[in-house]
Amino acid sequence: MPVRTTLELADRLDRELAWRRQELTTLRFFVERGRAAEQYAMIRSGVCMLYAHWEGFIVMAARSYLEYVAIRRIAYGQLKRNFLAVGLSHKIRKLRDQRNVTGDMDLVDAILESAAMPMSRKAIDVIDAKSNLSPRVLRGILQALGLARDLVDPVEEKILEIRLLRIRNRVAHGEKIEIDISDGDYVGLHRKVVELMDRFRDCVLNAASRGEYRA
DSSP states (O other): OOOOSHHHHHHHHHHHHHHHHHHHHHHHHHHHHSOHHHHHHHHHHHHHHHHHHHHHHHHHHHHHHHHHHHTTTOBGGGBOHHHHHHHTHHHHHHHHTTOSHHHHHHHHHHHHHHTTSBOOGGGGGGOOOTTOOOHHHHHHHHHHHTOOTTSSOHHHHHIIIIIIIIHHHHHHTTOOOOOOSSTTTHHHHHHHHHHHHHHHHHHHHHHHHTTTTBO
């Protein structure tokens, strides 16, 4: 169902967050109350699920915001430049590969002609974490949406890079990891991931309600 209003956008994001929180809370419950022999396996599974929900929610919320903007049928000329970059991304890459004056002129024509055109809903396909939602990829998504690129501070970026993404990748490749349930490890990672998902949700909704997508 298309997202036409800020209320519908909020409802979609809240429903997504609700089931993700519930699943992650259930996993944390089993990790904290499991026997020592069970905890290691549960933590390995838990880190993978934390990453899955982190990537899944960010991509879903980002695409929902682009859908919300696109459905307003606002001309590119009245939107922030990032939406034109997103909407023309496939054409830009194709023409850029031509590496000649003809390709350059075609690109200029495409940009000038797009000023009066509304953004296509196909633009949502540009959002892709490529199963590797690192801080760098996250900054790219934020830039594509025209949102604050400093949504996550340097300390939190390090947590995502080292404590979430790197450990998840090691588990996915069958390596042994060392992480416990203390506040600084699994439980702390759980809290931080949920906090950042909440923060991203608020950022998207604030941008939508304030019309920050407009030029």
